[in-house]
Amino acid sequence: MVRIRLSSPPFLPLFLITMRSKSTRTLAHLLLFTLINFSEAFSESDPFHGSWVYDESYPLYDSAKCPFLDPGFDCLKYGRSDKLYLKYRWKPDAFELPRFDGVEFLKRWKGKRIMFVGDSLSLNQHDSFLCLLHSTMPDSKISSSQTEEVARITKFEEYNVTIMYYLSYYLVDIVRKPIGRVLKLDSIQGGHVWTRSDVLVFNSWNWWLRDGPAQPWDYMQYGNTTLKDMDRTVAFTKGLQTWAKWVDASVNANTTKIFYQGIAPNHYNGQEWGGTSEESCLGQTKPLNTSIYPADPPPQLAIVKDVIRKISKPVYLLDITLLSQLRIDAHPSKYSGIGYQNDCTHWCIAGLPDTWNTLFYSALVQ
Helix, strand or coil: CCCCCCCCCCCHHHHHHCCCCHHHHHHHHHHHHHHHHHHHHHHCCCCCCEEEEECCCCCCCCHHHCCCCCHHHCCCCCCCCCCHHHHEEEEECCCCCCCCCHHHHHHHCCCCEEEEEECHHHHHHHHHHHHHHHHHCCCCCEEEECCCCCCEEEEECCCCEEEEEEECCCCCEEEEECCEEEEECCCCCCHHHHCCCCEEEECCCHHHHCCHHHCCCCEEEECCEEECCCCHHHHHHHHHHHHHHHHHHHCCCCCCEEEECCCCCCCCCHHHHCCCCCCCCCCCCCCCCCCCCCCCCCHHHHHHHHHHHCCCCCEEECCCHHHHHCCCCCCCECCCCCCCCCECCCCCCCCHHHHHHHHHHHHHHC
């Protein structure tokens, strides 16, 4: 399975410096050239770089027939009349992604448990995944439930495949203390629930920027230090490092596959893609016709890659940032069932999250 790739091996510059003879330095330079070119050749099969192409066979299902949709993602039900955004397929630069096959997935993962852990963007992917599975087996027996710990549990009875959603805004804990609600950047207590799954898909970032009434904590704690606040990217890094330590200490890589959803972008500022500061996702009907997003990726993506790179267990990054940045048209905007005036953070279903799950599916069945 593909992990984080380095553009060139980090040990080689030091290796070259320590070569004393001309012949050994020449050999080392040849080795460096070979490895760099191998890296470039490998990048040609990268599924996360490509462009969006019109495809009349899309969408992959009728969202009106999916019984699992959160109202916040059901754009057609809540008034979106333009449907062109449904007609785009992600085309990697060098190959075609396999089409999502729900029956094939259920057969391969019979008896297994898949859990999405994170905030509402994890729910976005979770709901899309259920819609994709349901569309290929609409008459299958499906049961739904929840527990005090797991917000949603959906079981495809014929194959004994269970899909779950565990709400965790930060992956690390929020605990109540006499001083108030404390976000503990070095503590994960919910992990005992996560390890019951065969596939885990994690996500976190969106809630790290919350403040005011929307902020669900009063203090941050790291070790013996308690603060009223700190730089949110620094806090995110500490929390993600705690998650990485949990993965290495608690996950059995022989029985459990680990994914990280990546950083999903928002589209509130049109200047990022060549528009004006007054523009947002509202009214956008087509993806950007390019394979390069004009603005830089969010800096938190580099943090995610760096943290995952240092985990000893296999972790697959669903590097959805670029392909999602190009989809300025794919948000609910005002077409939401939960009262948003202009939601440029989440994504319509059917829509972009189906591509996230096609990439997820491809990694699981390869």
